[in-house]
Amino acid sequence: MDERALHWVAGVLGARRVHEVRSLTFGIVSDLRLVEADGRWFVLRRYLDDGLLEPHPALVLDEVTALRVARPILGPLVPEPVAFDPSGEAAGRPAMLMTYLPGTAQIHGLDPDRLAAPLAVLHTSAVPLELPGFHHWFEPDRLAVPVWTEAPGAWAALLDLVLGPEPVSPLVFLHRDFHPGNLLWAKGELVGIVDWPFACRGPRAVDVAHTRANLALVDGVGAADRFLEAYGALVSTHRHDAWWDAAELFTWNEDFSGVLAFNAFGAALDEGLLRSRADDYAAALARTLAV
Numbered sequence: 001m002d003e004r005a006l007h008w009v010a011g012v013l014g015a016r017r018v019h020e021v022r023s024l025t026f027g028i029v030s031d032l033r034l035v036e037a038d039g040r041w042f043v044l045r046r047y048l049d050d051g052l053l054e055p056h057p058a059l060v061l062d063e064v065t066a067l068r069v070a071r072p073i074l075g076p077l078v079p080e081p082v083a084f085d086p087s088g089e090a091a092g093r094p095a096m097l098m099t100y101l102p103g104t105a106q107i108h109g110l111d112p113d114r115l116a117a118p119l120a121v122l123h124t125s126a127v128p129l130e131l132p133g134f135h136h137w138f139e140p141d142r143l144a145v146p147v148w149t150e151a152p153g154a155w156a157a158l159l160d161l162v163l164g165p166e167p168v169s170p171l172v173f174l175h176r177d178f179h180p181g182n183l184l185w186a187k188g189e190l191v192g193i194v195d196w197p198f199a200c201r202g203p204r205a206v207d208v209a210h211t212r213a214n215l216a217l218v219d220g221v222g223a224a225d226r227f228l229e230a231y232g233a234l235v236s237t238h239r240h241d242a243w244w245d246a247a248e249l250f251t252w253n254e255d256f257s258g259v260l261a262f263n264a265f266g267a268a269l270d271e272g273l274l275r276s277r278a279d280d281y282a283a284a285l286a287r288t289l290a291v
Contacts, residue, residue: 001044002092004092005044005091005093005095006018006020006035008085008090008092008095009035009037009042009044009083010037011090012082012083012097013037013038013040013042013082013097015040016038017037017038018035018036018037018038019035019036020034020035021033021034021035021036021041022034024043026181026262026264029047029049029052029195029197030045030046030047030048030197031045031046031047032044032045034100041100042082042097042099042100043079043097043098043099043100044095044096044097045063045096045097045098046088046091046092046093046094046095047059047060047088047093047094047095053094058086059094059197060084060086060094060095060096060197061084061086062131062132062197062198062199063081063096063196063199064081064084064096065128065130065131066131066196066197066199067079067080067081067098069128069130069131069173070173070193070199073121073122073125073173074118074121074122074193076101076191077101077118077190077192077193078192078196079098079099079100079101079192079194080098081097081098082097082098082099083096083097084096084097101184101191101194102184102191103184103185103191104184104185104186104265105180105182105183105184105185105262106180106183106185106265107180107181107218107262107265107266107267108218108219108267109219110180110219110223112223112227112230113230114190115180115211115227115230116227116230116231116234118190119178119207119208119211119231120231120234120235122172122173122174122175122207123172123173123207123235124172124235125173127171127172127173128173128201129201131173131201132200132201133201133202134174134176134200134201134203135200136247138247138250138251140162140163143159143163144159144253145159146254146275146278148275149253149275149278149279149282150276150279151279151282151283153286154279154283154285154286155253155279155282157286158246158249158250158282158285158286158289159246161246161289162243162246162247162250164243166243166247167205167243167244168203169203169204169206169241169244170203171201171202171204172202172203172204173199174199174200174204174206174207175196175207176198176199176200176202176206176207177195177210178193178207178210178211179210179211179215180214180215180218180262181195181261181262181265182194182195203244204235204238205240205241205244206244206248208228208231208238208240208244209240209244209245209247209248210248211227212224212227212228212245212248213245213249213251213281214259215227216277216278216280216281217252217256217259217269217277217278217281218259218267218269220277220280221277221280221281228240242288242289245281249278249281249282252274253278256269256271256274256275256278259274260274
C-alpha cells in the first residue's frame, strides 16, 4: 500500500504510527487492508477501478451513509465509518476508513436460520430515505441462454420469465450483496456484516434472491430453499416469486468471479462445478413455473 494512503490514515486519526497488517481483499470491487494505528486496528477500503467509479461517483459516500443508517438497526454487526475521502485527493484514491470487525467468512454449511435473521431485521426496519434507489445488475436486451449450459430448455424458460413483467415486492432497506463472503463469524456466532457500498432502497425480493443464488452455487439448490424457508418464517408477509431468482441467476451466467473469490476462504469451487450448480438451480426454478 502506498505511503500517501498511510499518511492520510495517520492524519485523520491523529496517530503517530500507522502500518499495514495484512490484505483483506478477496472480492472484485475494492482493495481492503487491515491497518494498525497506535495499537488500534481499522479497515481501509480504497477504490482502484475507475471503470467502477465512473458510473458510481458517489460510491464512498453511499457506503458511509449505508453504514451510518444500518448501525442503529443491526448494532455492532455493522462497521462504523471513521473517515472518508470520496475524491481520493488526500488518500490517493477514493477511500474510507472503518472499524475492524474480527471474524472470518464461512462459505459452506451455514445455518439458514442464523443467515436469515439479520436480513429479516434489516428488511422490517424503517426504510432510510438517505439511501440511493435500486437498479438491476443486468441489461434485459443483453440476456441470453448461456452457451455452456447443459440445460438450455430450463434457461430458455427462465429467460422468457425475466423478459416478462417484473412482479411487485415491498420496498425495503437492501444490503444488496448479502452472501456468505460478506458475513463474519467467530466461535460460531455472527460478528459482522460487511461490504455495504451498494446498499439501497429497493424490492425486498432482490436480497432474498441474491442470497439464494449464492447458496445454490456454493452448496446446491437445497441450501437456497432452506434459506427461503427460514426467511419466510421470520418475514411472514414475504411471497417469493421465481422471477427474482431467474433475474438474479442471469447476472451470473457469464462470469462466476464473485463466487470463485470465496476460494480465499477455502471454498474449493471451480468454474465447472459452478456451471453445473447453476444448471441445477435453473432446472429447479423452471420446474416451479410448470406447477
